[in-house]
Amino acid sequence: xxxxxxEGLYGGYGGADILHGCSIGVNKGEVAVVVGPNGAGKxxxxxxxxxxxDIREGSVELDGREISRLPPQERVGLGMGFxxxxxxxxxxxxxxxxLEMGAFIRQDDFGPTMEQVFSLFPVLGEKRSQPAGELSGGxxxxxxxxxxxxxxxxxxxxxxxxxxxxxxxxDELFDRIIEIAKTGIxxxxxxxxxxxxxxxxxxxxxxxxxxxxxxxxxxxxxxxxEVRKSFLGG
Amino acid sequence: xxxxLNALVLLGNFVLVPGLxxxxxxxxxxxxxxxxxxxxxxxxxxxxxxxxxxxxxxxxVTWWLQEKGVTFGFLxxxxxxxxxxxxxxxxxxxxxxxxxxxxxxxEKANPVTYLIVSVGxxxxxxxxxxxIIGPQDRVFADGERxxxxxxxxxxxxxxxxxxxxxxxxxxxxxxxxxxxxLIFWFLNRTRTGKSMRAYSDNxxxxxxxxINPAKVVAITWVITGALAAIAGTLYGLDKGYKPFTYLGLVxxxxxxxxxxxxxxxxxxxxxxFVVAFSELLLTFAYKRVIAYLTPGDWVPEGLVQLLSxxxxxxxxxxxxxxxxxxxxxxxxxxxxx
Numbered sequence: 001x002x003x004x005x006x007e008g009l010y011g012g013y014g015g016a017d018i019l020h021g022c023s024i025g026v027n028k029g030e031v032a033v034v035v036g037p038n039g040a041g042k043x044x045x046x047x048x049x050x051x052x053x054d055i056r057e058g059s060v061e062l063d064g065r066e067i068s069r070l071p072p073q074e075r076v077g078l079g080m081g082f083x084x085x086x087x088x089x090x091x092x093x094x095x096x097x098x099l100e101m102g103a104f105i106r107q108d109d110f111g112p113t114m115e116q117v118f119s120l121f122p123v124l125g126e127k128r129s130q131p132a133g134e135l136s137g138g139x140x141x142x143x144x145x146x147x148x149x150x151x152x153x154x155x156x157x158x159x160x161x162x163x164x165x166x167x168x169x170x171d172e173l174f175d176r177i178i179e180i181a182k183t184g185i186x187x188x189x190x191x192x193x194x195x196x197x198x199x200x201x202x203x204x205x206x207x208x209x210x211x212x213x214x215x216x217x218x219x220x221x222x223x224x225x226e227v228r229k230s231f232l233g234g
Numbered sequence: 235x236x237x238x239l240n241a242l243v244l245l246g247n248f249v250l251v252p253g254l255x256x257x258x259x260x261x262x263x264x265x266x267x268x269x270x271x272x273x274x275x276x277x278x279x280x281x282x283x284x285x286x287x288x289x290x291x292x293x294x295v296t297w298w299l300q301e302k303g304v305t306f307g308f309l310x311x312x313x314x315x316x317x318x319x320x321x322x323x324x325x326x327x328x329x330x331x332x333x334x335x336x337x338x339x340x341e342k343a344n345p346v347t348y349l350i351v352s353v354g355x356x357x358x359x360x361x362x363x364x365x366i367i368g369p370q371d372r373v374f375a376d377g378e379r380x381x382x383x384x385x386x387x388x389x390x391x392x393x394x395x396x397x398x399x400x401x402x403x404x405x406x407x408x409x410x411x412x413x414x415x416l417i418f419w420f421l422n423r424t425r426t427g428k429s430m431r432a433y434s435d436n437x438x439x440x441x442x443x444x445i446n447p448a449k450v451v452a453i454t455w456v457i458t459g460a461l462a463a464i465a466g467t468l469y470g471l472d473k474g475y476k477p478f479t480y481l482g483l484v485x486x487x488x489x490x491x492x493x494x495x496x497x498x499x500x501x502x503x504x505x506x507f508v509v510a511f512s513e514l515l516l517t518f519a520y521k522r523v524i525a526y527l528t529p530g531d532w533v534p535e536g537l538v539q540l541l542s543x544x545x546x547x548x549x550x551x552x553x554x555x556x557x558x559x560x561x562x563x564x565x566x567x568x569x570x571x
Contacts, residue, residue: 072441072442073441076442076443076444084442087436087439090432090436090439090440091436093428093431093432093435097432101428101429101432101440101443101445102443104425104429104432104443104444105443147443151444
């Protein structure tokens with residue numbers, strides 16, 4: 001059983017189920033990547049893990065504790081951070097205010113955490129007084145990740161963090177994500193850029209129609225000719 | 235030279251001073267409308283009546299104070315009564331939210347439903363106000379009537395034209411400046427204020443950050459209620475309190491909020507002054523100003539008034555239409571706090 005583990009998840013947005021018993025898990029210090037074709041339920045699985053979607057069956061456990069009935073806000077309190085795919089920054093607020101809002105539930109001094117975020121993403125430190133809506137796509141993603149890090153989470157969940165950014169920025173973001181994982185945070189992310197994501201993944205989950213098709217280390221999945229042929233374009 | 239000064243003083247007396255006072259009142263009203271729009275995302279047509287309710291409570295307390303012989307020196311006694319008016323208005327706002335708006339929030343009602351609900355609240359509040367205080371005119375301004383009398387100004391400067399500043403006008407402008415400064419400080423410097431802006435900017439992300447929506451909504455009503463009570467009382471002090479006028483006030487207030495960019499507090503203030511000065515400049519009779527600025531026999535026979543004062547309300551309408559046609563998002567492109 002992993003640190004964060006979703007087991008046998010069934011559920012959807014009210015109508016027919018989108019998830020058909022998929023299982024996803026990640027341990028502290030690891031990067032786990034969920035890949036798969038469009039409509040496979042990758043993002044849905046993430047939302048289900050975070051409580052943004054009610055699951056009909058299955059369980060979500062964090063550090064051995066059953067959390068599948070908790071609302072998202074309480075999961076934030078337990079140390080889970082979530083970076084949505086779209087609208088993931090407060091566009092009218094400055095970079096610094098975005099980070100401050102990320103730390104909203106903290107009562108202690110979050111100054112040191114903010115400095116850590118600025119040292120992880122130096123460009124944010126330079127633009128701290130600029131509204132997040134005026135930043136480039138890649139910088140916005142950095143704000144979004146930084147905001148989620150402000151609670152000092154033990155699990156960070158990212159829904160397609162590299163959507164819409166250039167390949168150079170994508171590599172850069174992946175490097176940062178590895179750095180974050182090295183500090184002992186569990187990272188679970190959904191990625192469209194399957195090949196690059198699996199290269200940095202300790203674990204990979206290939207989802208098809210809401211079910212696990214392949215589950216292995218990132219390296220093994222990349223080496224598997226079946227997976228390469230069907231999902232990585234040869 | 236004196237002619238030019240006389241012309242300027244004439245404009246100052248009939249346009250600038252009343253415009254500043256009226257603009258401040260509209261700005262405070264529009265700020266309340268914009269807050270509700272930014273956070274709860276609907277147009278609160280009951281805001282005018284909420285202002286009327288706040289003014290009514292303040293008047294009742296003022297009467298009670300006056301009966302007890304309490305006065306506030308040269309300032310109107312109503313300022314002493316205002317805190318009670320604010321508390322009562324905040325109370326009724328929170329109560330209405332609890333029994334009415336909360337239901338529609340849970341139902342995730344669309345903005346049009348909200349708008350109709352707010353019209354319903356408008357009728358309930360206006361009925362309540364008339365039931366308690368009656369529909370008559372009430373003058374409750376006391377204390378010194380003028381900060382600057384026209385005659386004193388003439389003696390001081392030796393000009394033909396006088397500049398009069400009513401105490402209520404001075405009080406209105408100063409209160410508005412203080413309140414606006416407080417609101418901006420709150421929104422930009424405090425944690426709670428920032429969480430309100432965050433909620434207004436991106437509701438889902440605010441939830442993910444652990445911001446409690448119930449608290450944000452409650453604070454929004456507290457601020458809106460306080461703003462309504464203050465704006466209503468200042469308007470009543472300046473122009474006399476009559477419940478009916480507050481219904482008519484909704485239009486220029488909405489025009490102000492929309493002109494500036496609804497949802498943007500800075501826009502609400504700018505919009506308030508744009509509407510106030512447009513109304514005054516278009517309905518002012520320029521005859522005497524022209525008389526001062528041109529040689530004697532050039533004076534026109536008419537009043538040189540662009541619009542009769544009866545058309546005051548139409549000015550708000552026209553501004554509203556122009557803004558919606560040319561720049562629908564308003565001067566400051568609002569949506570979020």
